[in-house]
Amino acid sequence: MDLRLLFAIWCGKLTVRLSRAMGGGGSTVPGRVALAIDPLVIRKLAYQCRRGAILVTGTNGKTTTSKMVSDILRRARYRVVHNRSGANLIYGVAAAFVQAANVFGRIRADYALVEVDEGTVRKVVDQLPLKAVLVTNFFRDQLDRFGELDHTVQLVSEGLSRAPYDALIALNADDPLVAGLGPGRPQRILYYGIEDSHYASPISEQSREIKPCQACGATLKYDSFFYAHLGRYRCPSCGQTRPTPTVSVQQVALRGVEGSDMILRTDTGDFKVNITFPGLYNVYNALAAAAVTHGLGIPDHTVATGLAKSAGSFGRMEVIRVDGKRVLLALVKNPAGIDAVIRTVLEDRRARHMVIAINDKFADGTDISWLWDGDFERLSASDHPPESVITSGIRAADMAVRLKYSGYPARRITIKNSLDDALQEGLARIDHGETLYFLPTYTAMLEVREIIRRRGYTRHFWRV
Amino acid sequence: MAGGLAVRIAHLYPDLMNLYGDRGNVIAIYRRCQWHGLAPELLRITLDEKVDFRDFDILFVGGGQDKEQKQICMDFTKVKGAALSDAVEDGVVLLAICGGYQLLGKYYRTGTGEEIPGIGLLDAWTEAGRKRLIGNVVISSDLVRVGSDHTVVGFENHSGKTFLGKGLRPLGRVLLGFGNNGEDGMEGAVYRNCIGTYLHGSLLPKNPALTDYLIGASLRRRYGEAQLKPLDDTIESIAHEAAIHRARQPVGR
Structure with a gap:
């Protein structure tokens, strides 16, 4: 009997209760407590x-992709432990395991599904x-947290080097930064990508991408772009x-908010x-989920039904019904995400x-200059x-300036710092x-969900 | 806009040096030129292009990641350096942010003591620091005045510490934040119509008086005089004030 582990789990579980009683979501503090008592609790x-x-990482789409992977695995009748709700730092991972364990320190599950940011x-x-x-994509995101993009790619590359040789590595072929992680590794590499060029454009929206x-470091040549720097590329210098x-996705039809x-x-x-998830970026998320589960031997028809039944995850993109009207919440956190x-x-x-x-709190990234790259x-x-557009949050005025300089008429912009006011005015x-x-x-997003809950709308939650 | 005075803007290395929303500065210059009834023209200039920068009115260079900064360092010193210096001596407006600012100085000394040369346009040098200087910044600058207000707001994120030679003027005095090096209370540098600074955020959109100062300086050089009518900067002023307020609060809370 591992007393240290048991004590870590009990204290962790107790913290979950305390934190919930005090109105918190309990997604990281229990992990901190458990790790402090037993540093090996995750292992x-x-x-x-x-x-x-199964480890899922990358800049955008981790949470949605993990949710899809989880739904496919459950469809295949596997039991899954999953660190949901986007608390994907190491404490969030520990908290998920602690919550899934019973008081005897046992976990009954087939797969551990762990989503972490690139730094973890x-x-x-x-x-x-x-x-x-599974690696989704690399975009610039909150540089004040990870340093620079090259550094981020390097962090993941080092992580992959320590993965066991019999592990599968699923990489996005359309993102040269992700695909570049593949060559020379002993593990089985599985690439996924979009082959249908219907939604591709011959030029990038912004050359900066x-x-x-x-x-070899030479500038890549692109035949077409899906979005940002994702597309069909080749290196004129080394031939990569x-x-x-x-x-791969052979054909795709986007049906707006209805899905694809x-x-x-x-x-x-x-x-x-x-x-039922809207937008091309969710096509990528579904493709990534299909790739890794296919690689693990899940049959195609199970992948298809799992994806079809999958539904929106915590605020990434979800619809809430309010008195016959709808609010579509879509998390934005970096230029590529906001473009999508x-x-x-x-x-x-x-x-x-x-x-x-x-907002510009730590979890949002304290530097909001990324708005200018959107x-x-x-x-x-x-x-x-x-x-009309209402701008809100701590940096509502910065957002208003950004819109004005994008050519949007200033008279159609309203600044309302209070999220509650912004929601009421919008409705x-x-x-x-x-x-x-x-x-x-x-x-x-956390704040607006709390406002919605207080107003009693949560019971009518309707997920995309 | 047709028939307005032409303003030629060059964005240097837009593909390599655009780390922290730097293109926001170019957007701000371009839009405000339009709103002032001028005819802005934007050119992107990248590696290996040899250009006579005196043909331009406003030049902009942003910051880059280490890898890209090394790439452009060669280009800066070997291909474009002399032409840039000539242009600034001729009165062309140049705004350089963060990495771009560092490259205008004499050198950058890395943590291992290696000296990477800059073009020496500014009597300034940069030393690698151990701590990253990150956060909201407010400075007071003689270049701008709105009523009795001289503030310029921005966000800094740099580990290099820049020091100015005796004769070189700073862009302003630090009221909140770190500035050039976190030690001497100075931020940025001004030489003729060239401004180097660590402030992004983006810098110009929230500081319309500074943007108009740059446009005005470029017009005076080419056309001898500049009368810019005041624009409706209500939204910009709110953002400016909000940024000052935010800089007084603890970061990230």
């Missing part, structure tokens, strides 16, 4: 998972019985090209998948009013820009049956 519990662990990969890699690692070749994906239809191809055949959300808003030609709520010009120059502007697009940063 001891993770190694009890019968089939091993190295810290957990040795503590998990790794079967697979072109990345240097990971092998986008790897041919094993799991696609045809996936694996080495066992083609099959149709419908997802802007695209999705514009796909809905009925979208008339928006709220953008920008493609708000696309929103303003659209043939159907929103009729007042839309009619019954309409959708208010609400784009908060992380802490603003």
